[in-house]
Amino acid sequence: MNEDSTGGGPSVPGGRWYDSDAGPFVRPYAMTGGRTKPGSGNVRFDLIALVVVDDDPPGPAEESLLGPEHRSLLALCRAETQSVAELATDADLPVGVVRVLLGDLLASGFVRVGRPVPPARLPDERILREVIDGLRAL
16 A cells, blocks of 8 residues: 555545544444434434433443443433433534434433424413513513
8 A cells, every 4th residue: 555645644545544633433324223213113303302311211231232322322411411412512423323323212211302392382472572571560
């Protein structure tokens, strides 16, 4: 193999060499086993859905069977309740990967996911303005 022009390592025909600071590179499909959808129940995780560790999660033996990315998400959820978007950011993983991994954790009973309130159930803006006006009048 030849050295590349930057001196960063051997050049691979048709490939790209990442420098030593980049560390190991794992493709997202490798983390999810090639899956692109979370679980068999077609669960859809909104970006603002809140994820918490289940009150009665499976034991340490079952957790030891999880992959490193699954354990990382569990550790983040144990620290505090987080949204799907926050988990993706804190774990430095693509949102699609986090959704698939959360599907696994949900199906295994490790986490619970709080669904966001649908817009139809949110209070009417007119009512909120009346409440604000009433509070200002005090």
